[in-house]
Amino acid sequence: MGSPIQSPSSVGGESEYMSTREDATPLATPLPNDNDSRGPPRAGPSLARPNTFPPTESTSLLQTVLIDNPPAHNYPNGTFSPRPASPVGSENPEYDRASSSASEIPILDPMLTAITGDDHWRKRFIRKIKSKKMHTSSTLAEQAGFKDNLWMYLSYYIPLLTWLPQYQWSYLKGDLVAALTLASLYLPMALSLADNLAHVPPINGLYAFVFNPFIYAIFGSAPQMVVGPEAAGSLLVGSVVRGSIDHDKGDEYNAEVQAKICGVVAGMAGATVFIAGLARLGFLDSVLSKPFLRGFISAIGFVIAVDQSIPELGLAKYAAELGVGHGSSMDKLKFIFSSFDHVHKLTFIVAGVSFVIMMTMRELKKHLQPKYPGVAYIPDRFFVVVIAAVLSWQFDWESRGVEILGPVKAASGHLFTFRWPFQTSHMEHIREAMGTSFLIALLGFFESSVAAKSLSSSDSVQGIQLSPNRELVALGAANIVGACFMSLPAFGGYGRSKLNKQTGGKTPMSSIFLSLITLLAIFFLLPYFYYLPKPVLSSMITVVAWSLLEEAPHDIAFFFKIRGWTELGLMIIIFVSTIFYSLTLGMAIGVGLSLLQVIRHSTRPRIQILGRIPGTHRFENAELNPDRLEFVEGCLIVKIPEPLTFANTGELKARLRRLELYGTSMAHPALPRLRGEHHNKNVIFDIHGVTSLDGSGTQVLLEIVSGYRERGVRVFFSRGPTNPRHSIWRLMRQAGIIDLVGGESHFVTDVQEALKLTEYENSISEVTNP
Numbered sequence: 001m002g003s004p005i006q007s008p009s010s011v012g013g014e015s016e017y018m019s020t021r022e023d024a025t026p027l028a029t030p031l032p033n034d035n036d037s038r039g040p041p042r043a044g045p046s047l048a049r050p051n052t053f054p055p056t057e058s059t060s061l062l063q064t065v066l067i068d069n070p071p072a073h074n075y076p077n078g079t080f081s082p083r084p085a086s087p088v089g090s091e092n093p094e095y096d097r098a099s100s101s102a103s104e105i106p107i108l109d110p111m112l113t114a115i116t117g118d119d120h121w122r123k124r125f126i127r128k129i130k131s132k133k134m135h136t137s138s139t140l141a142e143q144a145g146f147k148d149n150l151w152m153y154l155s156y157y158i159p160l161l162t163w164l165p166q167y168q169w170s171y172l173k174g175d176l177v178a179a180l181t182l183a184s185l186y187l188p189m190a191l192s193l194a195d196n197l198a199h200v201p202p203i204n205g206l207y208a209f210v211f212n213p214f215i216y217a218i219f220g221s222a223p224q225m226v227v228g229p230e231a232a233g234s235l236l237v238g239s240v241v242r243g244s245i246d247h248d249k250g251d252e253y254n255a256e257v258q259a260k261i262c263g264v265v266a267g268m269a270g271a272t273v274f275i276a277g278l279a280r281l282g283f284l285d286s287v288l289s290k291p292f293l294r295g296f297i298s299a300i301g302f303v304i305a306v307d308q309s310i311p312e313l314g315l316a317k318y319a320a321e322l323g324v325g326h327g328s329s330m331d332k333l334k335f336i337f338s339s340f341d342h343v344h345k346l347t348f349i350v351a352g353v354s355f356v357i358m359m360t361m362r363e364l365k366k367h368l369q370p371k372y373p374g375v376a377y378i379p380d381r382f383f384v385v386v387i388a389a390v391l392s393w394q395f396d397w398e399s400r401g402v403e404i405l406g407p408v409k410a411a412s413g414h415l416f417t418f419r420w421p422f423q424t425s426h427m428e429h430i431r432e433a434m435g436t437s438f439l440i441a442l443l444g445f446f447e448s449s450v451a452a453k454s455l456s457s458s459d460s461v462q463g464i465q466l467s468p469n470r471e472l473v474a475l476g477a478a479n480i481v482g483a484c485f486m487s488l489p490a491f492g493g494y495g496r497s498k499l500n501k502q503t504g505g506k507t508p509m510s511s512i513f514l515s516l517i518t519l520l521a522i523f524f525l526l527p528y529f530y531y532l533p534k535p536v537l538s539s540m541i542t543v544v545a546w547s548l549l550e551e552a553p554h555d556i557a558f559f560f561k562i563r564g565w566t567e568l569g570l571m572i573i574i575f576v577s578t579i580f581y582s583l584t585l586g587m588a589i590g591v592g593l594s595l596l597q598v599i600r601h602s603t604r605p606r607i608q609i610l611g612r613i614p615g616t617h618r619f620e621n622a623e624l625n626p627d628r629l630e631f632v633e634g635c636l637i638v639k640i641p642e643p644l645t646f647a648n649t650g651e652l653k654a655r656l657r658r659l660e661l662y663g664t665s666m667a668h669p670a671l672p673r674l675r676g677e678h679h680n681k682n683v684i685f686d687i688h689g690v691t692s693l694d695g696s697g698t699q700v701l702l703e704i705v706s707g708y709r710e711r712g713v714r715v716f717f718s719r720g721p722t723n724p725r726h727s728i729w730r731l732m733r734q735a736g737i738i739d740l741v742g743g744e745s746h747f748v749t750d751v752q753e754a755l756k757l758t759e760y761e762n763s764i765s766e767v768t769n770p
Helices: 061-068 093-102 108-114 121-129 130-146 151-157 169-198 201-209 214-217 231-241 251-280 282-286 290-312 316-322 329-337 345-368 373-377 380-392 424-454 468-483 494-501 509-524 534-549 552-561 567-582 583-603 652-662 693-709 725-737 739-740 753-766
Strands: 226-231 490-492 608-612 619-621 633-639 682-686 712-718
Touching: 093 169, 093 231, 169 201, 169 226, 169 290, 169 373, 169 380, 169 490, 169 494, 169 509, 169 534, 201 214, 201 226, 201 468, 201 509, 214 226, 214 329, 214 468, 214 490, 214 509, 214 739, 226 424, 231 290, 231 424, 231 534, 231 583, 251 282, 251 424, 251 468, 282 424, 290 329, 290 424, 290 567, 290 583, 316 329, 329 567, 345 373, 345 534, 380 534, 424 468, 424 494, 424 583, 424 725, 468 490, 490 494, 552 567, 552 583, 567 583, 567 725, 633 652, 633 753, 652 693, 682 753, 693 712, 693 725, 693 739, 712 725, 712 739, 712 753
Parallel strands: 633 682, 682 712
Antiparallel strands: 226 490, 608 619, 608 633
16 A cells, blocks of 8 residues: 555554644644653553643643643632632622622621531532532632632522622613613513413513513523513414303403413423423524524414404404404405405504504614614604504594403402412313423523524623523523413513613613513503503504514525525425414424424434545545545545434444445445445544444444454544543443454554554465465
8 A cells, every 4th residue: 555564563653643624734743652762652542640741632621721830829819719700801800899708698607607506507508509510610629729619609500699799880770771661662562462462461461571571680691681572472372372262251251261371371381491491401492493483483473464464454353253263374364355344444544554653663763773873762662552542542442443452450350469370270271281382482492592692791790601501491480480470471582682782781680670660560550551552552563573574585585595495395384384274283393394304414424434635644535525535445444523322323334334335425225336345354433523422322333343343354443532531432442342343452543543554464464364
């Protein structure tokens, strides 16, 4: 193969670091080896003592820091300072002082010491609640020269303990103005979402702004995000509520049942999110593909627009008489087109004018805000609602056939009634709501995740890091508390959170102010909501539906541009199934297809056959550049660029066999064999990308190696772990793979070294078997 035959003793001393990337650079300086004077280095894992050599890629990060910069144990305010909540590089001295004093817990310390009668209560408590990761953190902290404490962990899991000590009076104005702006825009929206989409008493929409923002301000890790009810979640609640209405038992009975079901759905969604957070499933927002979300959200926008067209045209009573409310969107469109002679003209005019005004103001704000940021403070929806209510009262629109909101009251007769949503008496509703609640949880968390990530970190709050798992816990806790008072499900919204930031909201205190303002509105302003015209509330929802639909053309054009036919097909299937049949079917099809895509993607092996760049010791994917690479005679070089788990090893043997037969994984298996056995006398696995290995992957790897050895094929592993305590090395040792391939000498540092070793073993074989 063009290289002189060398003994194993010459292997590995001066070999370059081989990579399949063109921009890879050789290892600058080989690691010193105190065995050089006694012979060549042995292939396989190094057993050198940690302090003998300088840091390597297997040296722990903190150990490297401590080797280069030994800690001075007398420093009071270094990087690893005992100030628990202070982030690295904090430049806020007031925050540092607050955190330092807070870490002592001046109120709790003497009180708990008096209760327990023990000065060491904190140490015992920490030992009981610490997880494995916390114990590791304690060890690292001890190595660095300081001790961790309880407050550091509490302030991480309860961000209120981090941002509240930093709060300044200068933030008060911005937070209060932002809360007032949000209340003027979104409290009427909450009434409309509850009445028109969720089909529950309007006050249940206000509850979502009383409890949920307050709880999220305590536990949430996105300081400027504001949670509240959303159109998609409210519509899904309405799909469950409408199936439980019994028209024979009167409106009051139905109102109470609707409120209970709303609490059950919100509680189930909250519990789903909360348990997912405890189980550290923060990656769930990646399960739903963008085409699924766009198709489903666009379908929801279309469904909302069609649903709201009926009350906007004054056809609500006529539709109820014909039972159209339970049909699909297409059934409702047929009803609308066949009922133009029943349209109530005043209702249509009120709804149309309101819609035009709000859409006009929306577009004006969008164009003027970059130049005049102050326009964001204009509560246009609030003005429309107030003016419409005044006109409704002044001209007695109710007597002229325009439906009004009427008395806003709780179904139970009390403003706030605590009702645990998971009672056994609610079991029937729990079963009905389970699937819908799961989708509400997924959609809500996804939208919250997008909103939280799009908001840049607040300059006013230091030391809070965005965490998907903590977000799940915070959103789940907020919805469970809200569900106890039968509120609508509430999650973070991008538009609402962006408005909070633009109007001066700097900290979670704006969410607390919003909760307090909503509470005051429930106590003192409910009588003034009586004359709100329902067509105006419907037009507000139609504006939201428009915003859900307006992004679809951009995504469709993008997928057309890149010829993403699979994505377009998924969007069309979900959209059509939702509008022609039901939200439930569209939801089931969308989630099912998205999960199938995830499973298909995760179970497909991504192994590559490598070829050598002529005249070099560098290797690349031979399937990408077959014309400029050369195969090494008698060697099959395979790169495994991913962890080997039960999910992706099912087809590993079949795809590896295809590489043996055809030299590419793209060949159809119906072809006859194109690559002879003599090309596969040596198989070299580049396992640098195998960062983890589970039991199933180990078993499949053992079967592959055993099959090769039974056929007389030599097997080598390149760029694998070099630490005998590494989990991959331990599994391969225990499974017998290391002994099966010929010992540690068959584990080398790069592909070129493995090729030299194949030459040497070929020469030995020729001598012993002439």
